[in-house]
Amino acid sequence: MRPTRQTLSGWGNHPRVPCAVYAPDRAARLSALVSQDVEHALIARGLGRSYGDAATNHDAGVVDCTGLDRFIAFDESTGTLTAEAGVSYADLIDVLLPRGWFPLVTPGTKFVTLGGAIAADVHGKNHHRDGSFNACVESFTLLTPTGELLDCSRGSNADVFWATLGGMGLTGFIQAATIKLRRVKSPYMNVTTTRVKNLDAMLDHFTKTDHDFTYSVAWIDCLAKGAALGRGVVLQGEHAEPESGRNTLPRKRSKTVPFDFPGFALNPLSVRAFNGLYYATHGSGAAREDINTYFYPLDTVHHWNRIYGRRGFVQYQPVFPQCDGDQGVRAVIEKLVDAKRSSFLAVLKQMGGHEAGPLGFPMKGLTLAVDLPRAPGIEAFLSELDRLVLEHGGRVYLAKDGSMSADTFRQMYPRLDEFKAVKERLDPQGVLSSDQSRRLGITEQA
Amino acid sequence: MTQNPRNAEQVLITGATSGIARAIAGMYAKRGVGRLILAGRDTEALEQDAANLRTRHNAEVEVCKFDASQPETCGVLQNGLEQIDVAVLCHGVMLGNEQAITDPDAHRGMIAVNYTSYTLLAEKLAGIMIGASGGVIAVLSSVAGDRGRGTNYCYGATKAALTAYADGLRGRMHGTGVHVVTVKPGPVRTAMTAGMDGYEKMADPDQVAKQIVKAIDRRKDILYTPGKWRWIMAIIRAIPETIFKRLTI
Structure with a gap:
């Protein structure tokens, strides 16, 4: 199969790297590709929604699946x-x-x-x-x-x-x-919205009510500080019963961000305005929402990642163990506030303690996800955050990661050797690797 | 069938493993036709596609072995063809000029697939459709058939022949209720074009399929898809030969 030269990046639009892209259109062609002697590394790619470099391969192969x-x-x-x-x-x-x-x-x-x-x-x-x-x-x-x-x-x-x-x-x-x-029973959700005044109250709310809901997530205002730090809106949902009249999904016209926004479009002022407005307009109450609105609010805007401009952005998502309480989350938000790195979207949720693989991300505790524009100094700032996360016994989600060091990764994912043992058994020639796997030391440098 | 191809009950698609054909099959399966026949060489692959359409849309899908390089095997199709309302003929191969020139057998094979098989099949289908007083045959030609270009004329010539054939058949069928659509896609992102220059910028097979089905529904005569190729090819055809022969396009 012949590859096509393409410039690819993760959803964060950075870095953009040249890759040799194979696009098998049926399983037999994928098998043939794997058996054929490809002289460079390969990594599978889907719709390119991992934010960093997990599905790119600089000057090597990417298999568009x-x-x-x-x-x-x-x-x-x-x-x-x-x-x-x-x-x-x-x-x-x-x-x-x-x-x-x-x-x-x-x-x-x-x-x-x-x-x-x-x-x-x-x-x-x-x-x-x-x-x-x-x-x-x-x-x-x-x-x-x-x-x-x-x-x-x-x-x-x-x-x-x-x-x-x-x-x-x-x-x-x-x-x-x-x-x-x-x-x-229907494509609708019953959503309970609760406005919460700070992080303590947020945690209290999670502890008291999360077990009553199948779905729960909180949007938080990452710009609020002091007594209001961690204020936000909790959205808890259940699948709704059918109702007379509306039991099909409403047709939504999707919008597209047609080009990269200029760098100044997202500035501390506009982000503050958005966050303040979101908090102010989401009062407590109950509502019926369609599944798309509840689960996929951003999907109606295609290429929304372009609002961050050509420089791109990062999404940073750590999880902190339950024993840490809200300390890790608080520390990260404080650091964001101090550094004046405003996050357009910040999401907080409680995770359960379920079985996971050796490179599994979740642990019982709290996870926070923030979007950050790729402003100067971002790399150093992210490694400071990494250090903070480590101090609090947490780890960073690999689907969002684009910057962690191999050393940090090894400390956050203590079952790495277990993973490597399986990897080496299945892939003795080291065919499968990505920019991320080499950066993190999961696979060897090319 | 009724004169309206939108209500087609029996749909045949050849070359059904190709990217464009797969997308077209998906549209007819979703629409819920009575019987969808996927014809092609690789029946194992076709069975997977058929399972996909059955699972997604509860569609009635059949797989039919058809090797266009053996024109006489077009007769195999005959058995299942007592009624066809819409036939979308999508099979084809593309050899590079170099290979076509140096390998006469391969060249002959390309002519058989891209041209001869179409004539045998389309005549047969036209006969069946006249008997049923209606039907539409869509023939996938190519913009490459609009003018012989130094870089790709062997393939282009087979498509030029096919275009002339389809246009002529449409004329002969006029007034019988049978209609022929000549489809001329520009480059499309499929397995056929993978690895070629500009692959990223080529048309999306789903978009092309949508336009083809719409053209069949509306009994359009000639479809350039994407539409911009109508204008691009008008310009290319208008370039005087003394200049055109010097261009390496």
Whole structure:
């Protein structure tokens, strides 16, 4: 298969690197590609929603898996779907929501493929209750770098199963995955909105109410300081019963950000205005919202990442263990306020303690996600944040990471050696690697 | 069938493993036609595509072995073709000039696939459709057939022949209820063009498929897709030969 030269980046639009892109349009072509002698490294890529360099390969190979988008089988009685790795959430929801099925675990965007969801072991607003994506994965077939097809599940090739969930695509290519969906009675959500005045109150609210809701997430105003630090709005939701009249999704016209915004569009003033306005306009109350509005608020604006301009942006998402309380989150927000690095969107949520693979991100505790424009000095600032996260016993999510050092990574992910053992067994030649895996020392430098 | 291709019940797609054909098949499956026949060489791949369409849309999909390089095997299709309302003929190969010139067998093969098989199949389909007093045959030609270019004329010539054939068949069918759409796509991002210069900027197969199905629905005569190629090719055709022969396009 011939590659196409393309300049790729993660969703953060930085860095942009030249890659040789292969685009197999069926499983047989992917197998042929893996068996053919490719002289450079390969990494799978889906819809490019990881923020950093997880799905780029400077002057090496990237396998665009979005052409592998076939449904293989669906069992209507159990809601079990078998599909190729390139099927996206958008596609899946489009086909199966009208039949009353919704993914058990969904990230905050529909533009993620099943393969990507497995590679990052994505989590959603229900992590405190249901765990991350692995909770709905029954099994998958992995095409290993040596061309072998491995059936993986909790009962068979379990070590490969767990290494692949959260393994950032480094163990092989997902040829087909079988996942369980959730039965829903309507495409609507009952959403309870609660305005909370600071971080203490936020935690208190989570502790008291999260167990009553399947979904829970808080938007927080990262610019509020002092007694108001961590103020925000908690959005808790349940799938709604059908109602007379509106039981199909409203058609929404999607908008597109047509070009990179100039650097000054997002400035401390505009971000402050947005955050203040968001807080002011979201009073406490209950409402019925469609699934797209609740789960995928940003998806209606295509290329929203362009509002950060050509320089791009980073999303920083650490998780802190429960024993740390709110100390880690507080420290990060204070640092953002001190450094005057305003975050347009900041999200806080409680995570549950569920089983995860050796490179799994979640731990029982609190996770915070902030967007930061790529302003001068960002790299140094991020490593300061990394240090802070380490001090508080936390770790950073690999799907968002684009800057961590190998040393920091090793400390945050103590089960790295366990992962490497599986990786080296499956990929003795070191075929699969990415810019991220080399930076983090998961694979060797080219 | 009814005169309206929007209500087509039986749809045949050849070369059905290609990127454009797959997208077209998806649209008809979603629409819920009574019977969708996917014809092509690689029946294993077609079975996977058929399973996909059945799972997604509960569509009635059949797979039919069809090797366009063996024109006589076009007859195999005959058995299942007692009624076809819409036929979308998408099969084709593209050889580089160099290979076509140096390898006469391969060149002959390309002519068989891109031209001869179309004539056999389209005549057969036209006959069936006249009997049923209506139908639409969409023929996937190419902008490459609009003018012979020094860099790609062997492939272009097969498409030029196909364009002339399709246009002529449309004329002969006029008044019978049978319609022929000549489709001329520009470069499209598919397996056929992977690795070529400008691949990233090529048209999206889903968009092209949408326009093709719309053209069939509306019984359009000639479709350039994406539409800009109508104007690009008008300019290219207007360039005087004394200049054109010096261009390396």
